Amino acid sequence: KKKWLTSLVLTVGVGLLVSACGTGGNQASSGSGTAGGGTAEKVYVVGTDAAYPPFQMLEADNKITGHDIDVLNAIAEAGGFKVEWKNTGWDPLFDGLDRGTVDIGISSITITEERKKKYDFSEPYFEANQLILVAEDSPVNKLDDLKGKKIGVQGATTGGEVVKKAFGDTYQGLKEYDDMPSAVDDFFNGRVDAVVGDNGVIQYYVKKIKDKKFKLIKDDSFEKEYYGIMVKKGNTEILNKINDGLKKIKENGKLQEIYNQYFNKE
Numbered sequence: 185k186k187k188w189l190t191s192l193v194l195t196v197g198v199g200l201l202v203s204a205c206g207t208g209g210n211q212a213s214s215g216s217g218t219a220g221g222g223t224a225e226k227v228y229v230v231g232t233d234a235a236y237p238p239f240q241m242l243e244a245d246n247k248i249t250g251h252d253i254d255v256l257n258a259i260a261e262a263g264g265f266k267v268e269w270k271n272t273g274w275d276p277l278f279d280g281l282d283r284g285t286v287d288i289g290i291s292s293i294t295i296t297e298e299r300k301k302k303y304d305f306s307e308p309y310f311e312a313n314q315l316i317l318v319a320e321d322s323p324v325n326k327l328d329d330l331k332g333k334k335i336g337v338q339g340a341t342t343g344g345e346v347v348k349k350a351f352g353d354t355y356q357g358l359k360e361y362d363d364m365p366s367a368v369d370d371f372f373n374g375r376v377d378a379v380v381g382d383n384g385v386i387q388y389y390v391k392k393i394k395d396k397k398f399k400l401i402k403d404d405s406f407e408k409e410y411y412g413i414m415v416k417k418g419n420t421e422i423l424n425k426i427n428d429g430l431k432k433i434k435e436n437g438k439l440q441e442i443y444n445q446y447f448n449k450e
């Protein structure tokens with residue numbers, strides 16, 4: 185009971201101190217346990233699956249790079265907050281947000297109704313769509329032509345969703361991989377007939393392999409997708425900072441500049 189009283193006194197005391205020092209307004213953040221003069225700044229942990237080029241990549245020295253990394257770093261700078269990067273992988277990124285070991289997720293994550301039930305998203309920062317990757321001489325010209333064929337996707341992505349929507353949740357030919365490079369590897373080795381994934385990534389891989397030609401198909405059923413930055417539901421404190429920074433880099437041309445750097449080279 186004594187402990188409780190002490191902490192109450194401390195909390196109230198610090199609270200009074202903070203409001204006394206503040207220049208009015210409510211910018212004094214009520215951060216978790218960083219009592220003091222406001223110098224101990226919170227560093228937000230950003231999780232990503234750094235195996236989705238050119239959006240998220242892991243360099244030889246374990247440095248995480250890519251379009252989304254540049255975008256979030258620019259947002260943090262413009263929004264006035266500090267971040268630290270963590271290569272979590274795809275499924276563990278969602279778990280990390282659930283458990284609070286990750287504060288922010290950026291990983292070419294499409295804003296979907298299903299995900300919005302559990303997470304909050306920033307305004308969109310990128311427009312995308314699914315693409316089907318097949319061999320150049322493949323008879324496949326639309327999604328429906330893939331029926332009966334082996335299709336590789338990254339598990340728990342919108343690529344898997346479009347296939348399930350077309351052929352059913354238990355479609356035998358669907359192979360779900362933990363990460364995109366594994367799906368693409370199996371395609372190049374002939375273990376699956378096609379890969380379905382985000383356009384930017386599929387195009388990246390196709391460009392890299394110069395000695396072979398491929399066919400990329402956008403099915404009529406593929407809808408526009410928008411990437412958003414994800415936080416745990418209700419975490420409005422950080423979401424507001426993210427949206428504020430994002431607005432700024434949309435307005436000052438920084439977002440476009442980053443886009444050009446990765447997608448408009450030639």
Ligand code: ARG
Binds near residue numbers: 235274292294295342
């Ligand atoms: N945009 C797709 C989705 O949200 C795929 C994202 C996969 N991202 C990644 N880093 N592997 O489902």
